[in-house]
């Protein structure tokens with residue numbers, strides 16, 4: 042990879058969790074029985090007409106503002122024409138040259154400062170229905186015995202976000218997407234779950250020589266359905282392109298599919314088969330002209346954005362911890378819990394997360410007390426308390442009453458037993474493998490069922506082994 | 509004995525109100541007329557067996573979606589389709605208690621000017637069954653003119669209400685775009701389609717407009733009329749400034765008899781007190797038709813994409829793949845004219861051609877709007893023939909699409925500008941009705957009705973076809 046620079050732009054689809062669909066008043070809900078949320082409009086019966094969902098327009102404006110976009114005073118819906126059974130009208134109502142939001146900048150904080158990703162546009166459109174191919178291989182249409190269409194998803198509202206090709210590594214793309222997801226979730230406009238398809242990501246990938254100006258031919262990598270696959274897929278495609286160039290070949294413009302199981306990239310269609318979507322303004326709808334008051338109301342509803350919070354928390358924590366807290370949505374709890382900041386951050390980010398306790402349900406005051414006492418009370422007690430921390434009515438009190446064993450007269454016999462049972466490790470430690478200290482501490486903690494004070498055990502062991 | 513040929517909807521409503529006749533008796537009388545004359549005229553595609561309502565029965569063009577009653581747009585591709593919902597106008601008619609007599613014939617998907625393009629055979633003109641009733645709302649026009657319905661609704665994209673009204677000696681209103689809901693109207697060209705009444709009198713037209721007009725939350729392009737529709741009473745035209753656009757009155761292919769009738773009508777308007785003057789619409793007439801034949805097919809090419817055999821209507825029997833299903837279904841289901849327009853429209857929207865065709869046509873449309881707006885600075889209404897010819901013979905233009913397209917050369921320009929237009933019969937030429945087109949600014953329906961009513965009284969045109977009197 043040396044000498045080459047990846048150039049990546051993302052196209053992201055976010056399904057808005059409005060109560061009803063984009064252009065009809067069918068319920069917008071995931072996971073119901075097939076074709077139970079349909080009406081003449083979203084089934085494209087003759088004569089039916091779209092009526093825009095006002096809430097979806099508001100939320101798209103809100104998202105645009107959070108992405109630093111300009112909100113258009115006048116925006117137009119277009120028809121994007123193509124034939125497929127998941128598209129009952131034979132066209133998708135989308136936006137083309139007059140999108141709702143344009144020219145944004147979205148800051149992704151990094152350890153070396155902010156990286157600004159340009160947002161070309163964010164526009165509103167309706168989702169297609171879901172096609173299920175039965176029989177044949179791997180759910181593809183070719184060779185399928187028959188295909189079924191579930192129109193529940195058809196016509197649900199989507200915001201499509203297109204970034205500039207400002208991302209220069211798979212890791213950067215993954216981070217951007219994570220932070221974008223967190224932003225969307227905090228705005229309360231989407232579940233943005235990649236597994237459910239309420240957040241979808243395509244990537245436009247090219248590579249160029251380091252220092253090279255201009256862009257080379259890009260390929261489009263379709264529908265990677267987890268953050269990991271976004272990173273893996275882009276990495277695989279970047280590697281493939283570099284190999285093509287280094288072996289003297291040319292990269293062709295095509296649409297690709299990443300198979301996470303094999304890690305392989307396969308071609309979906311080449312440029313020659315590209316659609317002519319014959320966009321034209323949707324005559325059934327009037328232009329969207331969001332009033333200034335609405336835009337200001339949406340702006341006022343946006344809280345402190347994740348990127349800003351990461352930078353703020355960096356003042357008291359290191360970058361990785363503050364990024365981790367914010368990107369995982371745990372920083373809100375972190376900020377509520379009193380106590381020494383690093384300790385609180387570590388517990389909230391790692392140990393509490395491991396228990397599966399929902400951060401929103403944790404009593405911050407009580408958790409603070411627990412963290413403050415964590416060196417004093419037995420480790421087992423602390424872990425038990427953390428597991429219970431998310432339960433309603435949780436108090437730290439009864440756990441705080443327990444004291445860890447610090448008394449040398451109680452600990453020393455256990456230490457002797459552990460050393461006697463692990464003679465070869467003792468010899469190894471003494472010959473320089475000091476990393477084994479943790480092993481001995483772990484053994485002592487286990488022997489005492491977690492009741493020993495690890496700090497004291499540590500000291501005693503060091504003293505004993507050093508002798 | 510109810511004289512279905514002569515009875516106006518207003519008179520029928522009077523009979524109902526005075527309980528001299530019941531709605532059922534009225535409906536029965538029209539059904540009897542249908543049984544007698546429809547085998548010859550073929551105005552209906554579907555006649556209902558029973559219908560609810562205590563008002564004056566009505567016939568609806570078969571692009572108007574009716575719950576539980578087949579709606580085909582005269583296309584084989586919609587054969588067997590029975591809607592699960594009512595269009596807003598059908599619901600309005602139900603709410604007003606108007607029993608549904610049936611669904612009337614049209615050019616397939618409202619694409620045509622003679623009703624010969626129906627997938628289920630042509631409709632004939634009650635004045636002369638050898639001639640066409642005009643189109644695309646030919647079935648509705650023939651039904652009303654032939655006494656098979658007291659009134660009917662049609663739809664007008666390039667002239668599909670006004671032109672058949674003209675050819676059948678009726679009153680036809682194309683309302684201001686956006687004043688009548690399009691929800692449930694099988695779409696042809698969305699930015700032009702508009703439903704309106706076909707009636708024997710101007711007052712009937714106003715009565716029906718009261719039933720169907722108004723903003724509809726299901727159609728984002730609708731608006732409320734600034735003033736409610738009033739029943740016209742005027743007997744003169746004092747104070748009215750009528751403009752005669754030269755290009756609309758001297759169009760190519762204008763029959764001398766049509767020109768004479770319209771000239772006589774204009775003189776009569778002056779006698780009724782109107783100030784008449786000449787005006788010009790050069791670009792609207794020169795480019796209107798070409799512009800229309802880019803925009804309408806472009807929109808149609810998308811509107812007709814939903815007929816794919818997957819969810820409703822005709823589905824071809826194929827062994828092959830999805831593409832073959834699409835191709836065979838659409839090949840079998842659509843007639844020549846929809847195919848022609850889908851191809852035209854697809855081409856006009858294609859990459860590399862969009863700006864030159866569709867984009868340019870939209871710009872010309874703005875020019876047309878501006879030209880009409882300028883004319884309305886000097887005049888309250890504009891007047892011209894509705895159609896350059898009287899009803900032509902079946903088959904006369906069927907092999908020449910371009911000649912057929914010229915039938916709408918006078919109605920298309922105001923339609924492109926979204927303007928309302930009223931066609932009223934103003935006389936006969938060669939024993940066939942001639943229509944006078946009154947064009948007003950947006951939302952001038954009341955002014956059109958007032959002028960139309962005064963002229964109608966002065967013309968004293970007998971709307972019952974001579975051979976049926």
Ligand SMILES: [Zn+2]
Nearest residue numbers: 065067080083
């Ligand atoms: Zn729906």
